[in-house]
Amino acid sequence: MVTKEKLIDFNSVWEYSPAPESTDHVKLDDxxxxxxxxxxxxxxxxxxxxxxxxxxxxxxxxxxxxxxxxxxxxxxxxxxxxxxxxxxxxxxxxxxxxxxxxxxxxxxxxxxxxxxxxxxxxxxxxxxxxxxxxxxxxxxxxxxxxxxxxxxxxxxxxxxxxxxxxxxxxxxxxxxxxxxxxxxxxxxxxxxxxxxxxxxxxxxxxxxxxxxxxxxxxxxxxxxxxxxxxxxxxxxxxxxxxxxxxxxxxxxxxxxxxxxxxxxxxxxxGGKAANIIFEEADLDQAVEGIINAIFFNQGHVCCAGSRLLIQEGIADEIINKLKNRMETLIIGDPLDKNTDIGAINSKAQLKRINELVSAGIDEGGTIYQPTCALPKSGYWFKPTLFTDVSQSHRIVQEEIFGPVLAIQTFRTVDEAIEKANNTPYGLSGGVWTDKGSKVFKVTKQINAGVIWANTFNKFDPTSPFGGxxxxxxxxxxxxxxxxxxxxxx
Amino acid sequence: MSNNGSINLSDFLNPPPVDQIGIEERVARLNKRSIKKNSKLSALKLALSMIDLTTLEGKDSKGKVRQLCNKALHLHDSFPDLPNVAAVCVYPPMVPTAVECLKESNVKVASVATAFPSGMTTLQTKLSEVRRVVRMGADEVDMVISRGAFLRGEYHLVFDEIASVKEACGEAHLKVILETGELYSLDNVRLASGIAIGAGADFIKTSTGKIQPAATQPVALVMMQAIRDHYFKTGKKVGLKPAGGISDAKTAIQYLVLLKETLGVEWLTPDLFRFGASSLANDLLMQILKQANGVYQSANYFSKD
Amino acid sequence: MKKRLEVLKTYKIYIGGKFPRTESGRYYLLEGKNKKPLANICRGSRKDFRNSVVAARKAFSGWSGRTAYNRGQILYRIAEMLEGRREQFVSELILQGDSAAKAEKEVNISIDRFIYYAGWSDKYIQLFSSVNPVASPHFNFSVPEPTGVVTMIAPEESGLLGLISVIAPVIVGGNTCVVLASHSKPLCAVSFAEVLHSSDVPGGVVNMLTGFRSELLDNFSTHMDVNAVIYCGDDKKEGKRVMENSSLNVKRPHIINTKDWTKEKAQDPYQILDTQEIKTTWHPIGI
The missing domain is CATH 3.40.605.10 (Aldehyde Dehydrogenase; Chain A, domain 1)
Incomplete structure (x- = not known):
């Protein structure tokens, strides 16, 4: 079924009041x-x-x-x-x-x-x-x-x-x-x-x-x-x-x-991980996984799932759900307990993100950002999607280290794996499918040190990490x- | 949906799989939303307005139902600007009493039907019960699905039964109780949600309150996702009613957060969301008063009906 | 009566399962005792090397995709073929200057070493894997996987045993490789390639070049489609060069400076681990 894009109104009523974590417990020297x-x-x-x-x-x-x-x-x-x-x-x-x-x-x-x-x-x-x-x-x-x-x-x-x-x-x-x-x-x-x-x-x-x-x-x-x-x-x-x-x-x-x-x-x-969504996946959880993969810590994550590969038949549906989910992301004061996306770490990093996003637009990518407002002072960048990009685009190849996701589609498993591995990096990867045997097949074939199947960006002291x-x-x-x-x- | 636009069961038989851990993580994350100050106060009032004040016990009497209706009409008169609860929910024999008590108000009368809570009777009996409560003035009918048929895989039977009940409801709103505590998996919850929605439910409801577990947030989230997918496909809005076990304000607000961040602000209305609860109202009232005057409250100051 | 004229062997290089001469047409003369010419050895070029890497890359997915049991069988088969041609290897070692006793011993250990690594094929993964008890409802495990294409500058002093000791742990782990044989002792390396060719080892898994270290060292360590490089020797400058070059694409460089390959310490499963990557996989546990 073809899904028409439909944005739900998440914000016009019942906005959450500020819930800042207090800083008076904190001892900082000059x-x-x-x-x-x-x-x-x-x-x-x-x-x-x-x-x-x-x-x-x-x-x-x-x-x-x-x-x-x-x-x-x-x-x-x-x-x-x-x-x-x-x-x-x-x-x-x-x-x-x-x-x-x-x-x-x-x-x-x-x-x-x-x-x-x-x-x-x-x-x-x-x-x-x-x-x-x-x-x-x-x-x-x-x-x-x-x-x-x-x-x-x-x-x-x-x-x-x-x-x-x-x-x-x-x-x-x-x-x-x-x-x-x-x-x-x-x-x-x-x-x-x-x-x-x-x-x-x-x-x-x-x-x-x-x-x-x-x-x-x-x-x-x-x-x-x-x-x-x-x-x-x-x-x-x-x-x-x-x-x-x-x-x-x-x-x-x-x-x-x-x-x-x-x-x-x-x-x-560094990394430029592919997050692969197959059509038999739990799509709503996959959307959560995509959000967590790229917007966790403002995308300042070396293992971020910064490339999204969606199987063709579900691409429209996933992208629609993704855009809706992005509307619910709360961007702002890092100390507010409800904030989902905080500030970009530094002026220099913001500059780099801006530069690569401009390159994405110049190279013909279609950019999408949610309607959220950004604070006036400090360093901020809206969560961002790019569609209409291909393997040759800079935003597909280079690590952006920011909240910017490049979306491509694929038809076959082989094509997905080939695209996932078509990078000099090999830190992490994501696979979303409800089919058990496919989980093992695809995770084995992705050349990366950490593979999350039906989850993403999980860490644990007992779990080896590296590229x-x-x-x-x-x-x-x-x-x-x-x-x-x-x-x- | 088939090409001619009519709805078929087959459109709902292959829902996407549900990953239990993913759902639980999402719920846990949303539970971390910190709702303070004004947003808390408006959430408390909103939750109050969404309550189906419920009594569903074998020992229910007319007197008990009248008390409950009174409570619905006078939540805490000493505090101004409180909303009404949405409805009073009773067994079929109590419908006339509730209709009589609430006729001057905008509080709706809901009646369980279809051999609640088990649903173990013939379709004919179910339909005549539904017609009877509607005739007696119930605005809303809460039916139960045939879990036995569902678990046997006889989905067409479940679907047809809901469709028949919907027809029997006429103008009355139909809430379809899935009794998720007997469905065993989130995949089944998702499937049953789709079947109920497809067969014409105005609301889908988690539980009768007679089976444990009753409403849980993971179950509610899966049902919301089913509602959302239907909305994306058809533009039609179906309501949700978690029922059973929601007794404090904190939990109610957590449900509202789930609702807002899954279905959006258009669902933040009693027309599309209800709590099936009895003791929740008082806890909401205590919290509202605490928000207003800054003092923690005691249950002794709130009527228990 | 005239003695029968011996048929001399042409020593060729081995690329992608074929035995071409070097594309460059160059050679160097290998001399035995008393300056007796032994063979014209191919002086492999950077183009030969490039073709070898292409062959190794092509062979990688197939070889790494074989079951551990199957790779073990093939390594065992290599040992069998070595055993069958032991006389040839002994005589080549003698030609290259070893005593008969020493040659005999080196061939024996070489065969046994392949048996040793053949036996590891379905065990090293168990040894180096782990199931990790993460504090969340996830199943989490780590397993070694082959690094990819490995280049090797084989030991100069040990033309058979040294060579085998570095190749075996690399290929038993599912990697494919390009090897530069000992310059001064290349005969066994070429013959070993012939053994590989008759042992069910798919073409491209091992590619054997002969030639000059000085000429090929940079190519072996700079090629961007090579994942690891093993340098055998004690030349500090060359070792440093290999490590520097490796940084171009974050190759895994390994400097091996084993003096005596006959010792038991020259073989162990940690050498397999050197060309493995640890992959960790997470999956939720739910219903």
Whole structure:
């Protein structure tokens, strides 16, 4: 049956009143220093940068910028901590420290959620229900591994690498810190971590928590900064391992830079996942899945389902339902408990999204956005669909890292799989079908590290995450997430 | 729909599958909507206006029905600007009493029929019962489907029976009770919803209240999706009535959120949405007063009828 | 009476299940003891390499789609064929300068190594998989899948055993590969390709080139349709170069610097894991 497009009125009556999460429970300083050797120290660079609230453009706090000399001190502290405490300690004791971090994070979860939303622009519903609980769960999971590593890799024992340099992105600030720090500590490494320059605050709160948990000084060092700080970490000769999550461009730079150094590395890079909807799927849930795949965290998700492939016969119906569903998305104040889509993380990211969306229009794509209004100040972008696009369009090929979905149709299973795999990336994918055998066939054929069948954008500490091809190498999470931090002996 | 525009059962026999986990996730997500201040107050009043104040017990008496009608007409007279409930819902023998009590008001009289709650009787008996309650003045008829026939796969029988009852209703509105607690799966709920809608239901209703589980939000969401698909295809609006087990304001508001974000604001009216409930009204009233004067309320100050 | 004239073998390269000469028409002379000419070996070109990658890519979906049991059978068949031609391999090793005893031993271990990896075909997945107890109503599991097309610079010093030790774990895991044989000891590599050809290994799964490392190293490590590169050797500069080149398309680079391939440590399932990707799949559990 051909479905005519029909938009339902969702908003003219009974609008939800503002329901802002209160911020009075949150303790934020005006200024944050580097966390090195268990203490907060002012940077040798004497430089500070402002971190701002992307929903308002207002400054929140000054944060120290680590220079090369500061990176040096941090690496030195981490090395001493490795030699003196962390490698000497019984694994069961190490385990208890990590459990402690998990517990304190749970206790302070509300504060952490609010800061995450303030600093990064993500809806409080997500930081409260996803980011922060998952971050503490990640510590909880890896804590238990610390004294069980002999069982992890049959026939082999493990040895810690030493000191790990870790660089994390701005899309899931605290969660990414947890993904990096927890397995590194559990396997017996010490850490120098650089949070992203637009979202350093929860990492600095994590530093407080680590202090509160009384970890030996230097086991975890957290040093904010931008690209130059990252470069200094990557190039530092005193590190045994680099773990990076971020863009494929930077990932390639790191891989090249580390050639011949003997340093181990793991990379979690970009993606351009296809979400494939077959006609026998539960269409209403598929629409929910599409929404969750691309609009979760404003689309600032490396595994976002940014390409939608719909089987031809249901394309009109799905697109109609999708447009209706988009009308119900609430865009605005990240701290409002009803907000579905928050602010774009930074001015620079907004610029990139605008640029790619313009390219989409210039190349002949048809753009659709819902009728919602955007706040006046801060950085915002409406949830966006593109139809009439093909594999050769930039918005189909390039990672936009924003709430922009490119829609194509297909006829056969083979065509869907071919289109899904026609990308240099291979991080994730989605399949929607009610047919069991098809689930296994198609998920097997998609070349990507995480496949969601009849669901999307689910995460769990026990579940390995990471990419094929240019989406990176190594896994984070689960048993497989131990491997990047150990040498097998 | 067939080419000549008439409705066939076959149009409703292959609904899309329903993923239970997906539905539950959607409900959980919508339950996180935080309804505060003005939006809460208007939701409470709206919910009040959607209530089918119900008494369906073997021991029901005329006196009990009169009390209930009184309650419908005087929810809490000391508080101004309260809406009426939508209807009073009773067993067939009580219809004349309810009609008499409510004749000066705009509160409707609804009667269960078709051998409620089991539906275990002949079609002839069901139809004569329906004709009788309509003749006695019921504005609305709440029928039950033959779950036995449905579960045996005799969908045509279910479909034809609903269509016959609809015809017997004449001007009266027909609510079709699926008794989802006996349908066992969301797929069945979706299928039964389609059959009822196709056969001419004005409303589809979750439950009799006599079987557990009665109304649940996942079931209601699936029924809303069936209603929405029918609307997308035909432009026709079918109503929904969750009934049984909805006793507090918080749950009622959660249903309204589901409704608004699935079917849109046009369904936010007693013409298209009802709560089948008895104790819900008082909890809504307590919350309305709390919103108005900021003090938590006690049940002792609200009439229990 | 005159001795019968020996029929000499032409050593060709192996691409897509065929034995062409190098498209470049070039060769290098392989000499044995006392500068005795042994063979004119193909000096493979970058075009030969390019064709090999095309063949390997084409063969990938079929090979990776075989059942684990079937791949195990085929690897076992390779060992059988090796066994049947053991004399040839022994004599080639001797020609390339090994003592008879050493040659004998190397061939024995080579055959056994294939048996070893053949046995892993339907076990490494069990070893490296996991079912993950996620905290939501979902079934979640992780399994290894082959990385794709793998290029290999085979060990220079160990023309048969070293070669086999790097090929076996790669193909048992469902990958296809392009191999550059030892420059100084290429005879067994070409003969091994003939073994593969008669062992039910589909064309394109292993492509064997001979030639110059210095000439092909960059191509082996830069090609954008190659997913992993294995470099055997201890040349720091070459190793670094391979790793740098790998960054062009985030290839998985592996530097293997095994000195003694006869040791038991030279074989283990973690070498299979080196050219595997872990895939995690989620599905709701409901009714």
């Amino acid at each position: 200024k944050y220093d580097l966390f090195i050797n268990g203490e907060f120290v002012s940077p040798k660079s004497r430089k500070y940068f402002w971190t701002e609230n992307p929903a308002t453009g207002k400054k929140i706090a000054k944060v120290a910028e680590a220079s090369k000399a500061d990176v040096n001190s941090a690496v030195k502290a981490a090395r001493t901590a490795y030699d003196k405490y962390w490698s000497k300690m019984p694994a069961s004791e190490r385990s208890k420290y990590i459990f402690r971090i998990a517990r304190i994070m749970q206790e302070r979860s509300r504060e952490l959620s609010v800061i995450e939303s303030l600093d990064g622009g993500k809806p409080i519903r997500e930081s409260r229900d996803v980011d922060i609980p998952l971050a503490s769960a990640h510590f909880f999971y890896y804590a238990g591994w610390a004294d069980k590593l002999d069982y992890a890799f049959p026939g082999r024992k493990t040895r810690a690498l030493g000191v790990a340099g870790q660089i994390i992105p701005w899309n899931f600030p605290l969660l990414m810190a947890a993904w990096k720090i927890a397995p590194a500590l559990a396997t017996g490494n010490t850490v120098v971590l650089k949070p992203a320059e637009t979202t350093p605050l929860t990492a600095m709160k994590l530093a407080e928590i680590i202090q509160e948990a009384d970890l030996p000084p230097g086991v975890v060092n957290i040093i904010p900064g931008a690209g130059e700080t990252g470069k200094a970490i990557v190039n530092h000769p005193g590190l045994d391992k680099i773990a990076f999550t971020g863009s494929t461009v930077v990932g390639k730079y790191i891989q090249k830079t580390l050639a011949g150094t003997g340093k181990k590395y793991s990379l979690e890079l 094929y091809k240019e989406s990176g190498m190594g896994r984070e999470g689960g048993l497989h997430g131990l491997l990047p931090y150990v040498e097998l002996i």
